[in-house]
Amino acid sequence: MHMYGTHGLEIVTLLALLEYSILGAMVGRARQKYGVEAPATTGDPDFERYFRVHVNTLESLIVFIPALWIFSLTVNYHFGVALGLLFVIARIIYASGYLSAPAKRAPGAIATFAINAILVLGSLIWIAIKVL
Template sequence: MYHLTALVTLLAIAFYFFVTINVSRARSRTGIKVPATSGHPDFERAFRIQANTLEWMPIVLPALWLFAIYISDAIAAAIGAVWIVGRIVYFIGYSQAAAKRGPGFAIQALAAITLWAGALGAVVLRLV
């Protein structure tokens, strides 16, 4: 069973839900009306955090599950947890200033690439 990977998947979805709610809160705080996506730097940063998280989820989630299936549930979950931590660091940094998003981005990108490369390597090894 893949209980740990399932838990990390649910935590990733919970984090995405959190950043989505944060966009709504930023709209209220800054007075940016729907459907506008610009107009106040605080709102724009919240919007980009949410959008960037969504952009990475279709990369991370399949790679997470393929890694778990082909390599290890526990290792996949651990790397997936690092991805979530990276997203949290990204959220904190980017919320303060766009220039502070780099460390979180690097952490989550490294975790995502590790999951993808590990899954790819495991699949290819089984094909040979």
């Protein structure tokens, strides 16, 4: 049995998607709070931080989700699921930091980048070794 039962990979994926959805709802609330009407994406700098957190998370998710699945199903399931949980935590750190002050986003951004790099490069190397 895999870590977190037989559905750890699915649970981590759904947690990442839930997190992204919550960030989207936060953008909606920030629109109201800061008076930024759709379709505008600029105006109040505080609103822009909420918007950037949401968009930057989407940019990370497009790499994360397929890389998570490939890594977990080919390289190491347990390590993949653990990296997936760390990704969700890294995005919380990123959002919290960025929303308090843009300069504070670095730890979460660096962790996100490192996790995605491990997933992508680890998968590529593993597959290359298997093919060769």
